[in-house]
Each structure stands twice: as structure tokens, then as C-alpha cells.
Amino acid sequence: xxxxxxxxxxxxxxxxxxxxxxxxxxxxxxxxxxxxxxxxxxxxxxxxxxxxxxxxxxxxxxxxxxxxxxxxxxxxxxxxxxxxxxxxxxxxxxxxxxxxxxxxxxxxxxxxxxxxxxxxxxxxxxxxxxxxxxxxxxxxxxxxxxxxxxxxxxxxxxxxxxxxxxxxxxxxxx
Amino acid sequence: xxxxxxxxxxxxxxxxxxxxxxxxxxxxxxxxxxxxxxxxxxxxxxxxxxxxxxxxxxxxxxxxxxxxxxxxxxxxxxxxxxxxxxxxxxxxxxxxxxxxxxxxxxxxxxxxxxxxxxxxxxxxxxxxxxxxxxxxxxxxxxxxxxxxxxxxxxxxxxxxxxxxxxxxxxxxxxxxxxxxxxxxxxxxxxxxxxxxxxxxxxxxxxxxxxxxxxxxxxxxxxxxxxxxxxxxxxxxxxxxxxxxxxxxxxxxxxxxxxxxxxxxxxxxxxxxxxxxxxxxxxxxxxxxxxxxxxxxxxxxxxxxxxxxxxxxxxxxxxxxxxxxxxxxxxxxxxxxxxxxxxxxxxxxxxxxxxxxxxxxxxxxxxxxxxxxxxxxxxxxxxxxxxxxxxxxxxxxxxxxxxxxxxxxxxxxxxxxxxxxxxxxxxxxxxxxxxxxxxxxxxxxxxxxxxxxxxxxxxxxxxxxxxxxxxxxxxxxxxxxxxxxxxxxxxxxxxxxxxxxxxxxxxxxxxxxxxxxxxxxxxxxxxxxxxxxxxxxxxxxxxxxxxxxxxxxxxxxxxxxxxxxxxxxxxxxxxxxxxxxxxxxxxxxxxxxxxxxxxxxxxxxxxxxxxxxxxxxxxxxxxxxxxxxxxxxxxxxxxxxxxxxxxxxxxxxxxxxxxxxxxxxxxxxxxxxxxxxxxxxxxxxxxxxxxxxxxxxxxxxxxxxxxxxxxxxxxxxxxxxxxxxxxxxxxxxxxxxxxxxxxxxxxxxxxxxxxxxxxxxxxxxxxxxxxxxxxxxxxxxxx
Numbered sequence: 019x020x021x022x023x024x025x026x027x028x029x030x031x032x033x034x035x036x037x038x039x040x041x042x043x044x045x046x047x048x049x050x051x052x053x054x055x056x057x058x059x060x061x062x063x064x065x066x067x068x069x070x071x072x073x074x075x076x077x078x079x080x081x082x083x084x085x086x087x088x089x090x091x092x093x094x095x096x097x098x099x100x101x102x103x104x105x106x107x108x109x110x111x112x113x114x115x116x117x118x119x120x121x122x123x124x125x126x127x128x129x130x131x132x133x134x135x136x137x138x139x140x141x142x143x144x145x146x147x148x149x150x151x152x153x154x155x156x157x158x159x160x161x162x163x164x165x166x167x168x169x170x171x172x173x174x175x176x177x178x179x180x181x182x183x184x185x186x187x188x189x190x191x192x
Numbered sequence: 193x194x195x196x197x198x199x200x201x202x203x204x205x206x207x208x209x210x211x212x213x214x215x216x217x218x219x220x221x222x223x224x225x226x227x228x229x230x231x232x233x234x235x236x237x238x239x240x241x242x243x244x245x246x247x248x249x250x251x252x253x254x255x256x257x258x259x260x261x262x263x264x265x266x267x268x269x270x271x272x273x274x275x276x277x278x279x280x281x282x283x284x285x286x287x288x289x290x291x292x293x294x295x296x297x298x299x300x301x302x303x304x305x306x307x308x309x310x311x312x313x314x315x316x317x318x319x320x321x322x323x324x325x326x327x328x329x330x331x332x333x334x335x336x337x338x339x340x341x342x343x344x345x346x347x348x349x350x351x352x353x354x355x356x357x358x359x360x361x362x363x364x365x366x367x368x369x370x371x372x373x374x375x376x377x378x379x380x381x382x383x384x385x386x387x388x389x390x391x392x393x394x395x396x397x398x399x400x401x402x403x404x405x406x407x408x409x410x411x412x413x414x415x416x417x418x419x420x421x422x423x424x425x426x427x428x429x430x431x432x433x434x435x436x437x438x439x440x441x442x443x444x445x446x447x448x449x450x451x452x453x454x455x456x457x458x459x460x461x462x463x464x465x466x467x468x469x470x471x472x473x474x475x476x477x478x479x480x481x482x483x484x485x486x487x488x489x490x491x492x493x494x495x496x497x498x499x500x501x502x503x504x505x506x507x508x509x510x511x512x513x514x515x516x517x518x519x520x521x522x523x524x525x526x527x528x529x530x531x532x533x534x535x536x537x538x539x540x541x542x543x544x545x546x547x548x549x550x551x552x553x554x555x556x557x558x559x560x561x562x563x564x565x566x567x568x569x570x571x572x573x574x575x576x577x578x579x580x581x582x583x584x585x586x587x588x589x590x591x592x593x594x595x596x597x598x599x600x601x602x603x604x605x606x607x608x609x610x611x612x613x614x615x616x617x618x619x620x621x622x623x624x625x626x627x628x629x630x631x632x633x634x635x636x637x638x639x640x641x642x643x644x645x646x647x648x649x650x651x652x653x654x655x656x657x658x659x660x661x662x663x664x665x666x667x668x669x670x671x672x673x674x675x676x677x678x679x680x681x682x683x684x685x686x687x688x689x690x691x692x693x694x695x696x697x698x699x700x701x702x703x704x705x706x707x708x709x710x711x712x713x714x715x716x717x718x719x720x721x722x723x724x725x726x727x728x729x730x731x732x733x734x735x736x737x738x739x740x741x742x743x744x745x746x747x748x749x750x751x752x753x754x755x756x757x758x759x760x761x762x763x764x765x766x767x768x769x770x771x772x773x774x775x776x777x778x779x780x781x782x783x784x785x786x787x788x789x790x791x792x793x794x795x796x797x798x799x800x801x802x803x804x805x806x807x808x809x810x811x812x813x814x815x816x817x818x819x820x821x822x823x824x825x826x827x828x829x830x831x832x833x834x835x836x837x838x839x840x841x842x843x844x845x846x847x848x849x850x851x852x853x854x855x856x857x858x859x860x861x862x863x864x865x866x867x868x869x870x871x872x873x874x875x876x877x878x879x880x881x882x883x884x885x886x887x888x889x890x891x892x893x894x895x896x897x898x899x900x901x902x903x904x905x906x907x908x909x910x911x912x913x914x915x916x917x918x919x920x921x922x923x924x925x926x927x928x929x930x931x932x933x934x935x936x937x938x939x940x941x942x943x944x945x946x947x948x949x950x951x952x953x954x955x956x957x958x959x960x961x962x963x964x965x966x967x968x969x970x971x972x973x974x
Contacts (some may be wrong), residue, residue, distance in 0.1 A: 039310065046309070050221075050308075054212065055218075055219035056211070059218075060386045060388070062468070062470045062471055063893055065894060065898075066386060095212065096211065096212035099211075100211070102207055108208040112210050113203070113206045116858050116859065116861075118210065119436065119694065120435075120436065120437045121205065121437070122216065122386045122387040122437025124209055124210060127209075128210065138386075143906075147904070149901060150901035151900060151901070153919035155901075156384055156386050156438050156870070157692050158862060159869035159904070159930075160899075161865045161904070161906060161907060165366075
């Protein structure tokens, strides 16, 4: 294997320095090295979106990005989205509207939703369903995920808050 | 107190899951942990000539490499745990790692254990195997044919079992006024829970204890079976499955992988983790359905059903999976007459080995296949005699006053109001107007279709005596312990093993209502064989009807004991004490009362207990149901088929389900939503495809069409509530109804749209190409 490289990531607001193989996937740095196990791996072809995180504020599938590519970037995982004392409106929406069952795809779907609402704060139902193209949920039938996104959209609109959550007082867990 | 049972409460599973604090099997990190990866056969059928592991072993970071021969004599084979009676069932050995022969693409050949997951995968690529490739057989009918390759020595024509049931004779069909026959192909499906399987095993050489964190729907069954394979006694083996990312039947079976990972952990005295990637999940985790069904359906010209007979040739894959043989036999055959008064019914089932992934339960397991063929036949029969599909159903549905109803397959249906659900669904969808609209649109060359299914299903598996009679190698009762702590807080231990269905919430609702303690004061524990006495797990929509009722009985035991203590505290006779909403009152003496919390504290202090009453307060129940439960309902779908492209537009979907008393409407509705989407997935998009060499062509999410959000509009769902008469809570199951009902509903709708083209049936999935071809054929024959 090629030599390890030094990378620095700003993960959920905390600077983390890691030594990684150049081939290492970002999701494995997050899960195995930083212990942020909220981000999941559901496939190996970039279809399911369970591994979605925010890199520099954009939703990215972390199984499709190398850790070295995220060098010097801000990374936000579900652990940094909000905690029970301060739930992000997207987390609140998924809880209120029963937008999850087994919960495995949920972190990725929520991070995708954050990205979706950043670019389209008031999506129609059709736009939400289109916007969820990059995620697969086997449990919910999507109906309540759509409702959760609508809830979050409304709540965020009411708060007139920035969806750019990376700057919004994230909390490091690991 | 406020009504808790029957109310929508937010799920208490969610806070951990929406903040990244869940604990799935892959999340387990242990000091010194190693990673495992499995070399899998690239051939569907081949002899193993040699395996060279030298290069793999030499790779830096590799700790061990095991082949099938290395494990021989040190580990048992993977058992089959459902043996249908009188079926001449053949259970050839299923080695944990193949020794002489591989029988499907994905069969394990060698196990690598390394310092990290990347090295483990590198090492797998360095193992050199010489195979002598043999002819493969993929289709079950081919496998039964003359000259087909034989998978297992001594299993003639690859027939694993042959099972028959029912009372349908030739006479019924020979003398019928109308007989409709049809062949249906229930295509193979891939369950695809979003969490792949995973196992992390840790062995303590000092105590001899083995812990396996595994993706399981039934940890105690896994303990039972793995104990046998590994030779580790049950009391030294612990299976933990706290958060499981969906199962849909695919996490019932006992697989080779969990066993070999545990073997390696014991052998190497270090923890070992194995995580399936999605490609492996497609190849090695059990598939579902895959049946060829030939149906004869008899009735009278005025629309009375008189008989149904089915020959089912079921593809079992290369080995008989844990519960696999029960699916096309018992779970399929017994429900073939469905919701109708059909005096004669019969099934003739062959289970066949092929060079494919083993099949086992997939959401609904046998019941979707039976419901599909029945509901499709009802529509074909209605068309044959020129009757409206709703009216022909109405004329044959079992009436609400006819319960309990004994069927031709020997079941006793518990309760129902089938016509009530039908009427509600018809009203929700606006059936009469739709038929009118259909006529109008047809006149302008547009093809609207309306599909209806009036189903009943069998679930709540099930009375243990019946389980034994039908060859299931286990009991099907359930355990519950309700432990009230000194401060009045409650921990509930259930042997059921929910993995997304929400029973941490709904079971707490059961206890809150029955014991009269705040919902917030109750915690539900599941998925750990060291914390829970025994359990049979979650499948067959049994968790609430069996596990939930076990909790109700355990609560009643708590109340019974608490009542004695309360009477002692109140200085009255036990018979004078009434329990209501968490308070023990003295009959006829308002104001004289003690709360369950006050009683509990005294039970633990034990300073002054009535004679013969032991300290502490908890109740344990081992609840064995007296019957299955039979949820039912009506689903209706409206589609429009594009006459130029064959594309199907799902315009409206209405579901009315009856699962007895509903504990949490939001959670129940969620189960219906997910089930509908999986069922429609089968109807329109999903299907496993093998090529002739036994290569799985649909082996990734790029090739296997998983339903996505944009495929659907909103569904309209509703419940009717006909209490289950044979269990304390009055509940039935709701986990599988959506999958059971929606597949025939959608296909019936498409076939209804295509009636002007004379199309009778199209194999699922109904892709635009297949639909277009069927229309073209109709157009050319017109």
C-alpha cells in the first residue's frame, strides 16, 4: 500500500488530524477512526445515500469520496446536525412525522434533506421526491419522509434560519 | 388517565437514531479487533480442485486464512429448521465454507482475517482457487428435468421436498360450470434491508464466553443454532442485536458467515468483525418468492367460487435455508382460499434445488404469493363470467356473522368484517365514478384501470403445538418480563426482536395503559440473549399479537401480586380492592387508595408484606397463543397505461386494513406505507435475474430496481377495527399486510386497463416493455 498521508478535517466544528491511506474512503475515516458511527454504509455503488454527509456545506456521499479529497474541508455528520437539546428542524421533522423506521438510512436521508432545502427552501412534493433520488429507504415507503421534509421546510422558513448548518454551533461527539 | 393505547405517540426509538447514537452491529468497536472478508465462488456450480492461500497469508497485516478443509471437523454444518411433515425432505449438508464443491455464485470458499478491512480485501484477491466448472441449472422446472445437473449427491431430480395439502379433488373441477386456469410466475426478489448483515464476535478464553453482535431478527434462535454449529453451550453464548437496520425476513436465517466469524474469534483469541458489502448482500443473503404457480379455479356461472387448486414449483436455491421450506408450503398453502367461502382447495408443492442463492422468508413469506394468485384468478374468473370484480368478491366473501370460520385448508379464521373494509375502500376511492370515467376515457383511447384486492392473511405465528405439527423446529410462544423498580419505573424485557417496527414505543403504550404508569417511566429492552430469558423473535407479524400479549399477561401478574400488597396496606380483603389507572381503591370507600408506585416501594422494602408474598415486584409470562390471527382488508389502485409506451402511471392508491385494535395509528400506518411500496416494487420494478450460467445479473442497486421516492404519489390509508377475539389485547399483525395486498392490486389494475387489448396476464415486473409488447400483441390480433 502506498504511504499514509496526513489530512486535516474540520469535523462537526472540531479540527481533526488523521494519518490515512490515500485509498481510504471518507466514510471509513469518519466511522473507524473518528468513531462517528452515525454515518452508515448501505451499498458500494453510490446509490443508497446512507453515507451522505455535508462537505463544505454540500451533501456528499462519503463512500464515494476519499478522505484525502476532504483535506482542509468542513465536514458535518449527523452527530453535528443537532442534539436532543437542540434538534435541527430536519431531525425534528423526521421525529414528528415518523420519517424513519429502522433508522439505518435516516442519517443519510436527513443530510440529503439539508442539502436539498439549502438549494430549494420551499420545494413542492414533486420536487422533494425528485430531490430524494439519491437515497433509498426500504422501510417507510417515503410518504412520511416527504412529510418530514415538508415539516422541516416550513420550520426553517419560520425560523428564517440559515440551512448552512456547518456554521451553526455544531457539536463534536467523538 | 389519558388513553395511551390507541393514540399516536412519537416513537421513542427515534431520538437515538436521528442523532447518530444508534448501535447497529457494525458500530461495535473493540480493542484489538480484526476484520474478516470472505472469498466467494465466482461459479454457480464447480468442483474445488485446489485452494492456494500462500500469497494471502504472506501479505502484511493478514492474521489468518481459513479454507473449508481447515474448518472440517472443527465446526458443524448450517441446519435447516423447518421440515414440513410427510414431504420426504432432503437436507444435504451445508458446509460453513465449501469443501469439495461450490453450488452458487457467492458460496464461501475461504475466510481471511486481517488487521484492517482494506488488507482483508486485498488478501482475498490473492487467494488462488482452481475450479472444475460444472453445468449449472437456474430455473426450478429445468432442475427437475431429465439430465439436469444434480447439486447434491443422492437428491434425485434436485427435489428437496414434495408436500401436499387440502381437499380439492378432480371431481370438483370436472363437474364445475366454469374453470379458469392460469400460470403465474412469482419472480425472485431480493429483500435488501438497507443495513447489510454484519457480525462482530468476541471470545473470552478465560470464561469461555462468546459474544456475537449480529444483525438478527431472532437472537435466541441464532443462539440456539450457532451453539450447535460452534459447539459452544448456550449459556456461554450471547447474541446481541440492539439496532437492526431492517430485516424483511432476510435476517431470520442462520448463515455460515456469523458462524465462521465466531470460529475465528475463538481460534485467534481476538475480536473479529465481518460486514457484508451490498454486492455480497445481493449474492448470499436469502432471496424471496421464486415460484412457478399453475392454478385451476372453479365456480358457477352466476359467480359462486367452488374450488381452487395450485401446483407450486418453488426454487429453494442451492441449500435449504433455515425457514426456507416453510414458505412455499405451510405459509403459502394454508391461505390459498383467502377471504372467500371456497369449499374445496388444494396445493401440491415441490421445493427444488438450483444453483442460485437460497430462498427464505421475504416480507409476507408465502402469503403474498398465495394472495397474488387468488386475487388474480378472481379477476380472471369475473371476466370469464362477465361480472364486475367487486361484485364477484362481495358474493363470495365470508360474512361477519360467520366467524369463527373453518376453511377448506383447515384453518379457523378468528374474526372479520371483510365487506365493511371493502365498502370503506370503495367509498374512499369513488369506485362507481371511476368505472364511469374509465368508460369515457376508453372512448378517447386512454386506458384507465382499477384493481381491487380483498385479502385475509395468517400471521401472529403462532401456537407452538401447530408449529410442531407443521414441522417448524421451534416453539412460537413469546416471553415477557415486566419489572417494576422500587421507584415505580418499569423495564420491559421482550423476546420479540423489533428492528424498525416501533415496538419500543407500542409495547410501552401497552404497559402504560394496563399498569397505569406514565409512558415516560417505561423502557423496553430487546435483542440481547443475556438480558432476555428466551424469545422466538420478530417475523410473520407475530411481534404484537404474540410478544405484545405476552407483555399484557405479565402486567396482569404484576397487578395480581401488587393487589395483595395493596390490600394489606389498606387493611382490607383482596376482593375489596379494585385496580384502575394505576391506583388500588377500596370498593365502596372513596379516598382509600394507594398508587402502584406506593405499592411497589413497599414490595421492595418488604418491611410488612402479607403472609406468603415474596418481596419485589415483577411479572414474567411465557405466552403461547391459542390461534393465529387473521388481519384483512381491501386495497384499491387506479392506474393509467400509456398506450404508446406501456408506461404505468400510478394515479391513486387506497388501503383499508384491519389489524384488530390499533395501538399507535401513526406506527401502524407507517407499516402499511412501507409494505405497499415493497409490494408495488414486486408488481412493477423488482426482480432478480440470473443468466444461464447462474450469474446474478441484477447484483447491485444499479441493476436491481429498488423503489424510490419519485415513483409514488401519496397513498390514502385507513383502518377498520375488528378486535381479535382470542387474545387479551384484541390485536392482530400489521407488518406484512401492505406487501400481501398491494402486488395483486396493482397488477389487477393494469390488467383491467388492458382489457380492451385482450391481455390476460403479464409476468411481473410489469415493465413498460412487457406491457407494450402485450398491447402490441392484442392490437395485431384485433
